[in-house]
Amino acid sequence: MLELLVPRLVSILGAANVTTAAGDLSNYQYDGSADRALPQVVVFPGSAAEVAAVVAACNEVDCPYVARGAGTGLSGGAIPEAGGVVISTGRMNRILEIDVPNRIAVVEPGVVNAHISEAVKGNGLQFVPDPSSQAACTIGGNVTENSGGLHCLAYGVTAHHVLGCEIVTTQADIVWLGGKTVDAPGYDLLGVFIGSEGTLGIATKVVVRLVPLQQERRTLLAAFATIEQASQSVSDIIAGGIIPAALEMMDQLSTQAVEEFVHAGFPTDAGAVLIVELEGLSGTVDALVTDVREICTRNGSHDIRQARDEVERERIWLGRKSAFGAMGRLGSSYYVQDGVIPRTRLPQVVGQVAEIGRRYGLRIANVFHAGDGNLHPLIVFDDSMPGEYERVVAAGADILRACVAHGGSISGEHGIGIEKRDCMTLQYSRADLALMARLRTAFNPRGLCNPAKMFPTSRRCGESARVSASAHVAAEVERAAGTAF
Amino acid sequence: MPRNELRALNLPIADELAKRSGSKPRVRPLECQPYAVAGIIPKLVFSPRSLGEASKIVATIASEGAAIVIRGAGTKQWRPPHPYEVDVVLDATRCSGVIDHTPADLTVTVATGTTFAELQDVLRAHGQFFPNDPPFAAETSVGGMLSAGLSGALRQRYGGLRDNVLGMRVCLSDGSIAFTGSRVVKSVAGYDIPKLFVGARGTLGFIGQVTLKVAPLPREQCGVVGSFARAEDASDAAQRLASSPLFPMATTLHDHAAARHVRALGGQTSEWTLIVRCGGSRSSVSRQVDEVSSVLRASGASTLDVLDADRLHFAWSDIAELAGGEIYPGSQHLIFAMACLPTQVPAVLSAVSETFPQAQCTAHPASGVVYAHVAADSGPRDPFAGQLERLCAQERWMLRVLAAPQSFGSNVRAPLPADAPVALWRSVKASLDPSGTFDPGRFLAGI
Numbered sequence: 001m002l003e004l005l006v007p008r009l010v011s012i013l014g015a016a017n018v019t020t021a022a023g024d025l026s027n028y029q030y031d032g033s034a035d036r037a038l039p040q041v042v043v044f045p046g047s048a049a050e051v052a053a054v055v056a057a058c059n060e061v062d063c064p065y066v067a068r069g070a071g072t073g074l075s076g077g078a079i080p081e082a083g084g085v086v087i088s089t090g091r092m093n094r095i096l097e098i099d100v101p102n103r104i105a106v107v108e109p110g111v112v113n114a115h116i117s118e119a120v121k122g123n124g125l126q127f128v129p130d131p132s133s134q135a136a137c138t139i140g141g142n143v144t145e146n147s148g149g150l151h152c153l154a155y156g157v158t159a160h161h162v163l164g165c166e167i168v169t170t171q172a173d174i175v176w177l178g179g180k181t182v183d184a185p186g187y188d189l190l191g192v193f194i195g196s197e198g199t200l201g202i203a204t205k206v207v208v209r210l211v212p213l214q215q216e217r218r219t220l221l222a223a224f225a226t227i228e229q230a231s232q233s234v235s236d237i238i239a240g241g242i243i244p245a246a247l248e249m250m251d252q253l254s255t256q257a258v259e260e261f262v263h264a265g266f267p268t269d270a271g272a273v274l275i276v277e278l279e280g281l282s283g284t285v286d287a288l289v290t291d292v293r294e295i296c297t298r299n300g301s302h303d304i305r306q307a308r309d310e311v312e313r314e315r316i317w318l319g320r321k322s323a324f325g326a327m328g329r330l331g332s333s334y335y336v337q338d339g340v341i342p343r344t345r346l347p348q349v350v351g352q353v354a355e356i357g358r359r360y361g362l363r364i365a366n367v368f369h370a371g372d373g374n375l376h377p378l379i380v381f382d383d384s385m386p387g388e389y390e391r392v393v394a395a396g397a398d399i400l401r402a403c404v405a406h407g408g409s410i411s412g413e414h415g416i417g418i419e420k421r422d423c424m425t426l427q428y429s430r431a432d433l434a435l436m437a438r439l440r441t442a443f444n445p446r447g448l449c450n451p452a453k454m455f456p457t458s459r460r461c462g463e464s465a466r467v468s469a470s471a472h473v474a475a476e477v478e479r480a481a482g483t484a485f
Numbered sequence: 486m487p488r489n490e491l492r493a494l495n496l497p498i499a500d501e502l503a504k505r506s507g508s509k510p511r512v513r514p515l516e517c518q519p520y521a522v523a524g525i526i527p528k529l530v531f532s533p534r535s536l537g538e539a540s541k542i543v544a545t546i547a548s549e550g551a552a553i554v555i556r557g558a559g560t561k562q563w564r565p566p567h568p569y570e571v572d573v574v575l576d577a578t579r580c581s582g583v584i585d586h587t588p589a590d591l592t593v594t595v596a597t598g599t600t601f602a603e604l605q606d607v608l609r610a611h612g613q614f615f616p617n618d619p620p621f622a623a624e625t626s627v628g629g630m631l632s633a634g635l636s637g638a639l640r641q642r643y644g645g646l647r648d649n650v651l652g653m654r655v656c657l658s659d660g661s662i663a664f665t666g667s668r669v670v671k672s673v674a675g676y677d678i679p680k681l682f683v684g685a686r687g688t689l690g691f692i693g694q695v696t697l698k699v700a701p702l703p704r705e706q707c708g709v710v711g712s713f714a715r716a717e718d719a720s721d722a723a724q725r726l727a728s729s730p731l732f733p734m735a736t737t738l739h740d741h742a743a744a745r746h747v748r749a750l751g752g753q754t755s756e757w758t759l760i761v762r763c764g765g766s767r768s769s770v771s772r773q774v775d776e777v778s779s780v781l782r783a784s785g786a787s788t789l790d791v792l793d794a795d796r797l798h799f800a801w802s803d804i805a806e807l808a809g810g811e812i813y814p815g816s817q818h819l820i821f822a823m824a825c826l827p828t829q830v831p832a833v834l835s836a837v838s839e840t841f842p843q844a845q846c847t848a849h850p851a852s853g854v855v856y857a858h859v860a861a862d863s864g865p866r867d868p869f870a871g872q873l874e875r876l877c878a879q880e881r882w883m884l885r886v887l888a889a890p891q892s893f894g895s896n897v898r899a900p901l902p903a904d905a906p907v908a909l910w911r912s913v914k915a916s917l918d919p920s921g922t923f924d925p926g927r928f929l930a931g932i
Contacts, residue, residue: 099826100728101728101827102826102827102828102853103728103827124728145673146673146677148671152671156648157671159677159680160644160648171908175904175906175909176904176906177906179883180826180881181824181825181826181881181882181883182645182824182852182853182854183636183822183824183854183885184824185883185884185885185899185901185902185905186901186905186906186907186910187681187684187914187928188634188685189906191647191680191681191683192676192677192678192681195676212728212729212732214730238589238591238701239589241612241704242701243700243701280765280766280769281730281772281776284765284766284768284769287766287767340669340671340672341669342587342668342669343589343670344587344589369671372669372670373590373669374671407668408667408668408669408672409671409673409674410674411672411673411674412671412673413671413673414673416673416674416675424675427674427675428664428675429664431661432664432665432675433675434661434663435655435657435661435663435678435917436676438916438917439676439678439681439913439916439917442909442912442913442916442917443909443912443913454675454676
């Protein structure tokens with residue numbers, strides 16, 4: 001297969017954009033999850049036409065392929081588990097058009113998330129989805145995983161901010177799903193393409209919406225004795241009709257780890273802290289601040305701090321964004337889960353997570369997008385101990401079982417990929433999964449486009465699916481990306 | 486595709502299904518007549534009370550090779566293209582009721598036949614609402630609203646219909662019942678298939694239940710109304726507001742004829758009327774009103790009026806209908822929507838009025854959509870051929886026909902963009918409904 005394919009790829013892209021060197025390939029075997037697998041070839045197309053030609057070449061020899069942005073994904077979506085070709089979008093990194101009056105931008109998939117907001121800041125606009133990896137992750141990856149972020153509570157996730165995608169189909173055709181306008185005719189294929197984890201085709205252009213920047217912003221840090229008190233405050237804020245721009249919670253283990261790491265000014269004696277960010281027209285936000293302070297005080301917070309300036313605000317957010325990285329201080333490795341629950345169930349589920357930790361003898365720190373009920377329990381462990389990783393995965397699966405039992409979801413924003421595919425059966429019946437399989441068949445009948453992702457294998461949920469190697473990989477990716485998750 | 490004539494099998498199937506599903510069908514033509522779709526009277530009408538009942542009916546009818554047309558309140562049955570065949574109507578109105586609503590979770594789960602009005606009543610009691618304002622708001626069912634995929638002007642702040650749908654329980658043509666999406670506000674577990682069913686017009690399966698994301702009602706709401714001599718100026722004002730941190734809930738632009746239908750305005754006389762709906766805390770709304778007013782003035786508004794919450798609410802019941810609803814009950818109008826870049830709204834308005842001088846036009850300038858209502862006898866027979874079709878192709882305006890009277894012929898079709906991904910549409914239809922059971926011909930491109 002390779003003897004035929006590699007010369008074809010070289011003739012399409014030029015030798016400089018095709019590599020089979022072992023040293024190069026090893027850089028493409030992992031993402032931010034614990035799994036890894038080596039590709040046989042990595043290619044660097046520069047245009048949609050070149051991506052289409054690569055896909056056609058792969059089709060001819062039945063070779064699997066997977067597109068890859070920055071490799072910051074957390075569920076194995078870009079890992080070439082079946083071998084084959086990794087199609088890097090690294091060279092397709094241009095912002096093609098910024099249309100300020102119509103509040104849209106057209107970008108290539110390899111554009112780094114944060115670069116869009118930087119490019120339009122001067123026009124009073126922003127691209128809202130802000131995953132913690134936004135300094136490194138790319139729009140193509142955001143579309144593929146339907147990424148969220150700290151500010152998606154008020155503004156929505158990637159799906160709400162993408163108007164259209166040019167894609168290369170698995171038949172190697174170049175088509176548009178959606179476009180620059182709303183209400184493109186036909187089935188909402190864009191809606192299912194976003195978040196399809198690279199299994200339905202490859203995005204080669206993305207039309208993103210730009211949203212006006214708010215005038216005024218207040219960031220509060222409220223300390224509580226217990227997670228229950230903080231959770232009740234979250235429910236009361238939402239029930240009171242206030243939708244903050246961001247509403248984050250961290251438990252004591254996370255704040256302590258973060259304090260040692262970045263000195264964000266978190267009170268380490270508190271059982272939980274809430275970070276509440278409120279936005280609006282100048283002169284109107286302080287009234288909301290008063291309401292939120294009242295709610296927090298009523299629920300037992302006696303320590304509510306407000307960022308006095310942008311420097312203090314940045315430090316609070318750095319603390320929150322460093323939570324994953326800081327876990328490295330507590331153990332050699334960590335394993336992060338991404339379950340979602342109805343936010344009113346937060347206290348119960350947090351109790352169950354603690355119980356799971358006790359049962360397995362594992363330390364679990366909790367970081368939540370509390371506003372939308374998205375939990376990130378971080379299980380800290382020592383990967384050099386034999387069998388430890390397997391126990392961690394089993395504990396993670398128990399956490400997901402608890403989320404599903406409360407009517408939730410096994411993933412809020414990290415995706416299923418390899419890591420959680422065997423847990424899909426917790427949330428979905430055979431008929432539910434069959435419907436998804438029908439959709440995949442409609443787009444990807446031969447299954448060559450990112451095979452085996454998202455759908456359960458013969459393993460049970462909680463059995464380690466790690467292809468090889470270690471969770472140190474997450475830390476390596478972090479360093480490579482130059483950012484803390 | 487030729488189908489079995491159902492008439493001969495009519496009664497045995499009806500009897501057997503009545504026994505098996507617990508849902509007794511209507512069989513007599515007189516009983517079936519009220520369930521006609523675009524004038525075609527079905528041979529059987531089932532009104533299941535649950536998704537389980539519906540699934541048994543669907544499996545049996547599909548195995549007979551007959552076509553099933555799904556019907557909610559029937560408000561949009563005149564929207565072309567019409568189904569090729571109407572063997573069996575599956576009437577969703579008895580699958581009704583709120584299944585779960587936990588206000589602090591901002592989610593609600595309802596059965597498909599629940600009316601939009603009932604949903605809003607339930608939510609309002611908790612200070613919440615489903616943030617969409619589709620036409621036919623008084624009668625439409627939630628399932629019908631989603632299947633038609635018509636988003637109102639509130640999408641400016643809250644996103645379109647599809648953005649507020651979290652999960653669905655659906656029945657496919659083999660009778661299988663599948664849950665898709667989630668019941669929580671955020672999930673990326675598996676494909677986001679609910680979005681595919683929004684706007685699919687029943688052609689992929691029967692929506693039994695839906696989980697929606699709801700929003701808190703703003704504590705205060707207010708409308709600012711500006712009169713303009715030129716559409717360009719009004720649209721320009723709308724764009725300036727949409728690009729500002731004022732975040733209006735919605736902005737609508739009406740020509741003289743359309744504005745007359747907004748009773749709360751008390752007979753506007755200006756050429757163009759721009760209505761800006763503001764919402765938020767008390768202090769925020771009063772700031773918004775001041776700033777919106779000064780933007781409208783600076784853009785050339787000749788008069789300004791402020792609608793309090795009650796008048797705004799009254800106005801909105803008419804405004805929502807101007808976006809594709811039935812503004813002259815009982816009459817038949819050609820109604821279409823044209824999506825464009827927001828800054829192209831004035832160009833679309835002028836192109837539409839050139840082809841249809843009698844058209845009444847409403848625009849949602851921040852989202853880039855123009856809605857036109859044309860009296861049946863005032864347009865050309867082949868309404869979109871010629872200049873409009875050329876402009877659509879050249880400017881990539883997206884045309885949707887929302888209703889067409891019989892005088893225009895039975896199936897007025899909007900030209901599709903040359904590069905529309907029709908092959909993928911067919912492939913999705915073939916994969917989800919391989920027997921071609923659901924609403925054959927009711928989608929685009931013959932699907």
